[in-house]
Amino acid sequence: MAERFVPSISLKDFDNRKDEIKTQLLEAAEYAGFFTLVDHGISVEEIERQFAISRAFFALPQEVKGKTPHDTTTNNGWEYKAQHRPSTGTYDQKESLWLMRHSQWPSDEDVPNFREATEAFMAKCAIISNQVLACFSSALGFDETYLKEANDPTKEDCMSQLRLIHYPAAEDAAGTWRAGTHTDIGCLTLLFQRDGEDGLEICPGRESHTSFAMGDTFSPLPAKTGPIVVNIGDMLMAWSDDRLKSNFHRVRAKDVGKSPSRYSIAYFNQGRRNFLVQGPNKKYPAVTVGEYFKQAVDRNFNRQAITA
Ligand SMILES: O=C(O)CCC(=O)C(=O)O
Numbered sequence: 001m002a003e004r005f006v007p008s009i010s011l012k013d014f015d016n017r018k019d020e021i022k023t024q025l026l027e028a029a030e031y032a033g034f035f036t037l038v039d040h041g042i043s044v045e046e047i048e049r050q051f052a053i054s055r056a057f058f059a060l061p062q063e064v065k066g067k068t069p070h071d072t073t074t075n076n077g078w079e080y081k082a083q084h085r086p087s088t089g090t091y092d093q094k095e096s097l098w099l100m101r102h103s104q105w106p107s108d109e110d111v112p113n114f115r116e117a118t119e120a121f122m123a124k125c126a127i128i129s130n131q132v133l134a135c136f137s138s139a140l141g142f143d144e145t146y147l148k149e150a151n152d153p154t155k156e157d158c159m160s161q162l163r164l165i166h167y168p169a170a171e172d173a174a175g176t177w178r179a180g181t182h183t184d185i186g187c188l189t190l191l192f193q194r195d196g197e198d199g200l201e202i203c204p205g206r207e208s209h210t211s212f213a214m215g216d217t218f219s220p221l222p223a224k225t226g227p228i229v230v231n232i233g234d235m236l237m238a239w240s241d242d243r244l245k246s247n248f249h250r251v252r253a254k255d256v257g258k259s260p261s262r263y264s265i266a267y268f269n270q271g272r273r274n275f276l277v278q279g280p281n282k283k284y285p286a287v288t289v290g291e292y293f294k295q296a297v298d299r300n301f302n303r304q305a306i307t308a
């Protein structure tokens with residue numbers, strides 16, 4: 001499986017290089033839907049610190065992690081091998097902790113400094129997201145601040161989440177999926193990976209945000225500590241009249257032999273519930289972010305019914 005070219009974009013000196021960065025982001029988002037960001041303002045040490053916090057959480061006994069249980073109505077909390085994928089018909093081989101600003105959090109007694117450090121990390125993710133969203137906003141013909149406002153995590157109705165993910169070590173994993181093929185439902189995902197913990201595969205080429213068709217040319221995107229992998233989600237694809245691509249991706253362990261455990265951290269910009277999603281050319285009827293989410297879940301459910 002050949003590696004595909006994934007553009008690497010530097011955010012260095014953002015204010016002075018905004019036009020150049022905007023051009024690079026737009027090209028990457030229209031073509032592949034995936035790119036990596038470097039010089040983004042979060043150091044390797046800060047990323048490693050957040051991964052250490054994540055490892056400390058997942059190393060806790062099940063009953064302690066279970067004090068922050070997954071709630072299917074809010075999608076916050078800890079889940080263990082509970083995510084069923086319509087694309088594979090199987091459960092992902094992973095555990096994860098979903099966090100939102102006002103969700104339930106693990107206690108600092110169980111993981112020292114968990115909340116303060118993680119909220120600071122989320123705030124940094126929001127700053128980087130805002131730079132990217134400002135570029136997409138003006139490139140699409142919106143006011144520069146529009147998509148930033150629409151994803152402002154300090155607002156009560158914001159649905160953005162951080163997800164800490166742990167894929168346990170595996171052996172001879174043929175027939176199983178660490179994360180089955182999917183697109184992300186929200187606007188923009190920032191993904192952190194660690195050196196040597198490969199497994200992410202991407203599949204550019206989606207035409208419409210409502211389409212479930214997926215090609216078969218997946219390419220590995222090697223894991224590196226430092227660069228942030230960014231992808232467009234379905235909601236931003238809709239918001240751009242399908243101009244920015246939300247593409248399929250998945251995570252797998254080696255079919256044969258040992259795969260080390262993999263940790264990843266994803267920051268999902270998922271919009272503010274009461275904002276309207278509609279592109280400048282009004283290709284689709286306007287829906288609220290809240291309604292868009294519901295429809296996306298229904299689409300997934302229907303697909304599950306068809307493939308079952
Ligand atoms: O762990 C990864 O690299 C991918 C996670 C992912 O795609 C997701 O949570 O939506």
Ligand SMILES: [Fe+2]
Pocket residue numbers: 182183184249
């Ligand atoms: Fe994803």
